[in-house]
Amino acid sequence: MNGRWLRRAASLKPPRKGAAALAPPLERAQGTWLLAAAVLSVVPHGLWLPAWLYAVCLLLLTWRGLLLWRGIRPPPALLLLALSVALTVLVRVEFGHFFGKDPGVALLALLLGLKLLEARSSRDVRAGVLLCLFLQLALFLEDQSMAVAALALLGTLATLGTLVALADPAGRAGEHLRSAGLLLVHGLPFMVAFFVLFPRIQGPLWGLPADAFSARTGLSDTMSPGSISELGNSTAIAFRAVFDGPPPAPSERYWRGPVLSAFDGRTWTAAPSVEADAPFYTPEGRRFDYTITLEAHNQRWLLALDYPGEGGPLVRFTSDHRALSARPLQARARFALSAYPDARIGKAESAAVLTAATRLPEGSNPRTRELAARLAAGAASHAELVERAVAHMRASRLVYTLRPPLLGAHTADGFLFDTRRGFCEHFASAFVVLMRAAGVPARVVTGYQGGEINPVDGYLVVRQSDAHAWAEVWLEGRGWQRVDPTALAAPERIEDGLAAALAANGHLPFILQAELAWLRDLRHRWEAVSNSWNQHILGYNPERQRKLLADLGFSQSSALKLAGLLSGVSVVMFLILYGWATWQRRAMDPVQRAWMRFCARMSRVGLARQPWEGPLAYGERLAAALPDQAQDLREICRNYARLRYGMPGPGDSLHTLKRQMKEVRVP
Amino acid sequence: MPLHHANRLLETAGRIILGKERELRLALACLIARGHLLIEDVPGVGKTTLAHVLARLIGLQFQRIQFTSDLLPADILGVSIFDRETSAFRFHPGPVFAQLILADEINRATPKTQSALLEAMEERQVTADGETLALPDPFFVIATQNPAYQIGTFPLPESQLDRFLLRIRLGYPDRAAERALLMGEDRRELLERQPAVASPAALLELQHAAQRLHVSEALVDYVQALLATTRTSPELVSGLSPRAGLGLIAAARAWALLEDRDHVLPDDIQTLFPHVAAHRLHLAGDGRPAPPATIVRLLQAVAVC
Numbered sequence: 001m002n003g004r005w006l007r008r009a010a011s012l013k014p015p016r017k018g019a020a021a022l023a024p025p026l027e028r029a030q031g032t033w034l035l036a037a038a039v040l041s042v043v044p045h046g047l048w049l050p051a052w053l054y055a056v057c058l059l060l061l062t063w064r065g066l067l068l069w070r071g072i073r074p075p076p077a078l079l080l081l082a083l084s085v086a087l088t089v090l091v092r093v094e095f096g097h098f099f100g101k102d103p104g105v106a107l108l109a110l111l112l113g114l115k116l117l118e119a120r121s122s123r124d125v126r127a128g129v130l131l132c133l134f135l136q137l138a139l140f141l142e143d144q145s146m147a148v149a150a151l152a153l154l155g156t157l158a159t160l161g162t163l164v165a166l167a168d169p170a171g172r173a174g175e176h177l178r179s180a181g182l183l184l185v186h187g188l189p190f191m192v193a194f195f196v197l198f199p200r201i202q203g204p205l206w207g208l209p210a211d212a213f214s215a216r217t218g219l220s221d222t223m224s225p226g227s228i229s230e231l232g233n234s235t236a237i238a239f240r241a242v243f244d245g246p247p248p249a250p251s252e253r254y255w256r257g258p259v260l261s262a263f264d265g266r267t268w269t270a271a272p273s274v275e276a277d278a279p280f281y282t283p284e285g286r287r288f289d290y291t292i293t294l295e296a297h298n299q300r301w302l303l304a305l306d307y308p309g310e311g312g313p314l315v316r317f318t319s320d321h322r323a324l325s326a327r328p329l330q331a332r333a334r335f336a337l338s339a340y341p342d343a344r345i346g347k348a349e350s351a352a353v354l355t356a357a358t359r360l361p362e363g364s365n366p367r368t369r370e371l372a373a374r375l376a377a378g379a380a381s382h383a384e385l386v387e388r389a390v391a392h393m394r395a396s397r398l399v400y401t402l403r404p405p406l407l408g409a410h411t412a413d414g415f416l417f418d419t420r421r422g423f424c425e426h427f428a429s430a431f432v433v434l435m436r437a438a439g440v441p442a443r444v445v446t447g448y449q450g451g452e453i454n455p456v457d458g459y460l461v462v463r464q465s466d467a468h469a470w471a472e473v474w475l476e477g478r479g480w481q482r483v484d485p486t487a488l489a490a491p492e493r494i495e496d497g498l499a500a501a502l503a504a505n506g507h508l509p510f511i512l513q514a515e516l517a518w519l520r521d522l523r524h525r526w527e528a529v530s531n532s533w534n535q536h537i538l539g540y541n542p543e544r545q546r547k548l549l550a551d552l553g554f555s556q557s558s559a560l561k562l563a564g565l566l567s568g569v570s571v572v573m574f575l576i577l578y579g580w581a582t583w584q585r586r587a588m589d590p591v592q593r594a595w596m597r598f599c600a601r602m603s604r605v606g607l608a609r610q611p612w613e614g615p616l617a618y619g620e621r622l623a624a625a626l627p628d629q630a631q632d633l634r635e636i637c638r639n640y641a642r643l644r645y646g647m648p649g650p651g652d653s654l655h656t657l658k659r660q661m662k663e664v665r666v667p
Numbered sequence: 668m669p670l671h672h673a674n675r676l677l678e679t680a681g682r683i684i685l686g687k688e689r690e691l692r693l694a695l696a697c698l699i700a701r702g703h704l705l706i707e708d709v710p711g712v713g714k715t716t717l718a719h720v721l722a723r724l725i726g727l728q729f730q731r732i733q734f735t736s737d738l739l740p741a742d743i744l745g746v747s748i749f750d751r752e753t754s755a756f757r758f759h760p761g762p763v764f765a766q767l768i769l770a771d772e773i774n775r776a777t778p779k780t781q782s783a784l785l786e787a788m789e790e791r792q793v794t795a796d797g798e799t800l801a802l803p804d805p806f807f808v809i810a811t812q813n814p815a816y817q818i819g820t821f822p823l824p825e826s827q828l829d830r831f832l833l834r835i836r837l838g839y840p841d842r843a844a845e846r847a848l849l850m851g852e853d854r855r856e857l858l859e860r861q862p863a864v865a866s867p868a869a870l871l872e873l874q875h876a877a878q879r880l881h882v883s884e885a886l887v888d889y890v891q892a893l894l895a896t897t898r899t900s901p902e903l904v905s906g907l908s909p910r911a912g913l914g915l916i917a918a919a920r921a922w923a924l925l926e927d928r929d930h931v932l933p934d935d936i937q938t939l940f941p942h943v944a945a946h947r948l949h950l951a952g953d954g955r956p957a958p959p960a961t962i963v964r965l966l967q968a969v970a971v972c
Contacts, residue, residue, distance in 0.1 A: 592972070610967070611970035611971070611972075612966055612967045612968070612969055612970055612971055613971060614932060614933040614934035614936075614937055614971050615932065615933070615934065615971070616932060616934040617934055617937070641930075641932050641934075642930065644883070644885055645881075645883045645885055645886050645930050645931065645932050645933070646881060646883070646928075646929065646930035647881045647929065647930060
């Protein structure tokens with residue numbers, strides 16, 4: 001047992017010739033750290049990567065694990081090369097191209113797995129660390145939720161741990177973890193500064209064409225039997241709203257989406273409408289102010305509460321009384337809106353619109369037409385006709401169900417007279433056909449109805465399963481009136497939501513079932529947390545940035561000013577950290593400072609001094625690694641040792657030491 | 668400065684004991700630091716020869732005491748015998764009155780006998796019949812010990828182990844050294860033909876020189892940090908005593924002297940630490956002596972600055 005032990009423990013094996021001499025071989029702990037970082041970086045991508053690709057990545061990482069712990073032989077370079085080429089070709093086959101995010105992420109993940117297999121020196125680890133960081137960044141291209149952010153942070157922690165282990169191979173895993181955590185904490189103020197001050201741009205930062213316009217679930221601008229009941233099974237959140245005062249009653253919560261007035265016998269489509277900066281009606285009556293946070297749906301409609309009034313500068317209004325965004329919503333977005341539920345709309349509707357609203361395809365739904373004729377006979381006014389039709393539908397005992405039977409060519413006939421079972425689109429569609437057949441202008445409105453107040457944060461959550469369709473009829477002197485035929489068969493759908501209406505049928509998705517109280521509670525809590533993440537972190541847009549900065553006293557901030565402010569704050573924080581570090585170093589004497597500088601310089605070429613390493617031992621190691629300057633390096637370390645630990649000597653020896661240190665050439 | 672004596676001594680000794688330069692140097696450093704040496708190893712690896720070589724080459728008065736289970740303290744220290752001519756008891760000094768003593772297989776003797784020698788080692792004097800007799804100077808004990816698991820041994824208690832400055836292990840010679848050993852002539856004969864290359868006076872001079880070696884504040888800081896680490900380590904029963912700390916610095920001084928330096932470096936401390944600490948530290952779990960891995964961990968836990 002002797003000093004050689006120490007050197008062996010640090011695994012400073014005899015150097016090979018050339019550049020390899022600079023890169024000390026990999027310790028198992030370092031390899032384990034890197035593997036952990038890689039696993040944490042790759043695993044979350046499993047949600048998006050093609051299954052075979054993900055499996056290959058995991059296999060490569062497992063292989064690396066076997067290499068580390070079972071000590072099996074590393075694969076030959078030729079095999080790795082062949083694997084790289086084969087996998088690259090497969091990626092090309094899978095995606096059809098190399099450009100864009102998806103093939104990029106796939107290649108990164110594969111590259112990391114392959115790089116790990118040939119990782120032998122600290123240089124390879126550094127390359128692996130870079131790949132890990134890129135993969136963590138790529139996570140946010142897919143999803144910016146809180147869970148993904150936590151996963152990415154975990155990955156970053158492991159990656160920092162790898163770097164720490166690289167710098168301190170002898171340390172214990174716990175110490176590495178602590179240092180990595182400390183580094184993350186050091187980064188915290190910078191993160192906050194960049195988050196608050198980095199100039200924001202409107203819309204998603206990475207609006208890659210292929211990704212931004214991909215299909216998403218939600219309402220569409222057409223409706224045919226079955227298109228909305230499809231959504232009934234989806235518990236995905238469509239949007240959230242928070243009201244400035246008390247929210248409207250559940251039966252008043254009609255969130256207006258596409259208005260459909262063209263009908264081909266089966267499918268309803270939207271008719272063209274006119275856009276303007278202000279609503280097409282005179283706001284009156286009660287007013288509700290609210291903020292809506294919409295999930296991205298790639299459409300312009302804002303699903304505003306009936307009937308939308310004022311909005312911000314980015315909100316436009318249509319002649320069929322919808323609110324639109326200026327641009328399609330490709331990212332989650334917030335809008336402050338107001339609603340006037342008691343307003344009268346379309347009192348002076350144009351003749352063209354009204355004509356279009358009575359048009360039916362020739363020869364369709366003969367039995368409904370016959371019924372319409374019967375109801376129309378003897379009705380004094382359109383209003384009375386509507387009342388009669390409503391009474392008739394109520395009397396015919398239609399059943400509300402998520403699983404309606406298939407309908408034939410005459411959808412309204414089939415529903416009203418044969419199957420008598422349907423979802424909201426069947427009710428609305430049949431009612432509008434009936435009205436048009438009787439000569440009353442009518443149209444279908446789709447959107448969402450209801451929503452659930454989350455008791456945790458007070459947000460009203462509207463899910464895809466709240467998608468709904470209802471009817472509007474136009475009456476002389478009153479304008480467009482909402483009639484919800486679904487309420488005739490299942491009033492609880494409107495009052496208490498889908499769950500109550502379908503409880504008897506038992507066809508509800510699991511988490512919507514009201515009996516699972518604890519599960520609902522848990523869901524409420526989780527959704528409240530992730531909503532506050534959405535509101536405060538992801539919802540931090542240019543407007544809110546401007547407002548916050550104005551509150552802080554920086555009004556009229558341009559991107560350039562922000563950049564300047566950000567650099568200023570960064571420099572100040574950097575100076576504080578740097579000053580703190582130098583202050584700590586200042587406590588040392590000049591010899592010590594010179595030595596620390598020298599050691600830092602050496603550490604940049606992979607020859608860091610271990611904290612416990614004595615000067616002579618370090619000198620020997622340096623000499624072995626840089627044989628052409630062996631003599632000088634030994635001399636430097638000996639001189640430092642004499643200055644530090646020897647008798648106080650002649651005054652100029654520090655000067656000599658500094659000169660010697662300066663003369664060392666590092667590759 | 669008679670360092671050349673030391674170098675010649677090491678060189679000559681290295682010709683007799685092959686492939687053990689480092690252990691020889693440690694033994695000499697122990698001698699220069701006025702400490703006693705414990706050699707722990709299996710029989711037949713040259714423990715006795717090492718003691719012989721040192722005694723012969725420095726020209727020290729040499730005594731070998733073979734410890735057995737029936738050895739009595741008086742067999743070591745000496746006895747007072749009634750002298751009829753003077754009508755008084757006269758003290759007959761035992762083998763301990765020599766400059767270099769080889770206490771062979773010290774753990775074969777009973778604790779009582781062991782402690783008689785160890786007390787003499789510590790006090791550097793022997794008290795018999797109320798009379799105190801100083802031991803010669805230099806006075807150096809090399810004790811050998813078979814590993815404790817052998818049958819019929821009395822392992823030295825911790826308090827006694829503390830009296831040995833250094834513990835070394837010789838180990839088997841490497842392949843080349845063993846081959847030379849097997850081919851060459853008998854080591855004893857070789858040694859008997861070998862004249863002394865140094866003198867007790869030169870040794871005393873070296874001892875004084877070592878004591879004058881510079882120990883800086885920074886080094887004391889380092890040693891203190893090291894001691895503190897042994898005392899707070901959860902792996903160990905207890906840490907190193909101040910005596911061990913003194914011994915560590917003394918041994919490091921001697922080592923630095925042999926390296927021809929006038930000051931002590933953390934490197935010296937690190938070289939000597941395993942030999943100073945390993946027989947004094949015991950694991951918290953089962954009380955075993957601290958294994959090399961533990962010692963390395965202790966060293967790596969303390970930063971040199």
